[in-house]
Amino acid sequence: MSTRTLISPAALARPRGRLLYWLCFALVVVLFTLAFLGPLYWMVSGGLKTTQEAVQTPPTWVPGSVHPENYQRAWEVMDLARLLLNTLYYAFGALAFQLVLDVAAAYSLSKLRPVLGKAILGMMLVTLMIPATVLVVPQYLTVLDVPIVERNLLNSPWAIWLPSVTNAFNIFLLKRFFDSIPKELLDAASMDGAGPLRVLWSIVLPISRPILGVVSIFAVVGVWKDFLWPMLVLPDPTGQTLAVGIYSLATSVPENVLIAALTIASLPTLLLFLLFQRNIMSGLTAGGLKG
């Protein structure tokens, strides 16, 4: 099924129209490929060049000689294994915290409807209006000395995990999905004696698989892409994330090694995207704007 767009199908059916269509199509495909894959090609191939070739003027399109060992060097010199493990640890920890706490909160707000629930949801949503970068300073000071419990979370994974829960958008997205689950279904379960936790686990969660997938992917990608916050709260080089670690080592390694490191750092989220493209794109357009 094709919907009617700007250019009329009649115009396209004519030989001249068809020729123009294919010409434009070819042009756009080439242009887009150059614009979006070009830099990525430059990154992968730059990592294969010798240091000399990487910084020579004029630059070369195809590496004169191929040096895959740059990737190995980047891996060793920049200790990428450690940075990668750190990032995985932070990302999946944040995912676990978000899944458990945000899902529980959204379920409570949607189905258990506590007193003041509306007010709490409102206060959560208000945080969406506050520009995130403005909060970096007071948040940082909070992490330095968490009130009441009086802990310093600097250099601790909690400084990444706990703030990641404060994702009002996730809670809202989950709540809206839970809202759409028919009440009769849950009532039937509680008639059979299922408690709220059982209902959540056996009925709500299995139905909500698509939205949980979307939230999970965004949670992992969010940690992977974050820069300013991990740079501030994880100053210890051994505990840094890939994004921050590569930045802090950027000036101390030769260009070709750095570029190889950039490629390695980009691979996980790119692979994630290629695997879960459909979910990511549908999640983006479903929740991205109308939220």
Add this chain to the structure above:
Amino acid sequence: MSAPTLTQDPAAKERRPRRPRAGAVRPPAQGFGKALRRNVTAHGFLIGAVLCFAFFSWYPIVREFLLAFQKTEDGQVSWTGWDNFVTIWNDPAFGQAWRNTLWFTALALVLGFAVPFVTALVINEFRHGQGYLRLLVYLPVMLPPTASVLLFKYLYDPGYGMFNEVLDAFGIPAQQWLQDPDTAMLSVVVASTWMNMGGATLIYLAALQGVPGELYEAAELDGAGLLRKVWHVTIPQTRLILALMLLMQIIATMQVFIEPFLLTGGAGPEGSTTTVVYLIYQYAFNFNNYGAAAALGLILLVLLAAFSAVYTRLNRATEE
């Protein structure tokens, strides 16, 4: 322990056959106990998230307001009234940072707002390869910003960068890009657009699918050309989405940090890429002046919260 069953509560069993009268009032004591139990469970499910919000979101928001009027010296906090605001106002970087940020926003609107829309329009016209084109456009969004920004720094290099090579192919003289105060900000915006345009493009594409085809047919009968169709049909039909994206874009670009921070070290040649958020960062983490950072942050907060409020109202309007 036995699993709870329906027969556990004999009173409940006895009550069941009786159909409640419409609007019947339940006995208060039983209702209260039940409501209390229900609420304890519900708040139990909420507590984790609420605590996180309290510590890492609500308290910092309040603290931002307090910090702006406080001064911390040797661990001693004292109230200073508007002193912090006077300090930042008198800093020559203040005016420059705002000018740069507005300039960045303006450029980002021309590029970052128009480019994804045009891209979506173009992709939407093709009956082939839409999946591939969408994939391409969204690809950079998945890269860690550090990687894409450092990659662009390499591409921009006046000596071994690829951009000058491309210009050379078209006979255009080599540029200094990030090293030249005149082109530094533009270079930052181009990189930023490349990195971030995927999301907006997909949202526009979704919106374009909703434009009724008959409207284009009607416009054609009136003799409208391609541009007139875009102007009189596509844009009015998608105007709410466009308005929302415009607001979102403004809110996002006014908070720009990582691109100038990594591309030009923050300030850039002659301070040409110092942005408001970079200045906040400098006050807080280079000069240890949290008060001034908070004061500047507060100004940004008030400004952007106003945009957010408009956004929320508009968004609600589209829901209805």
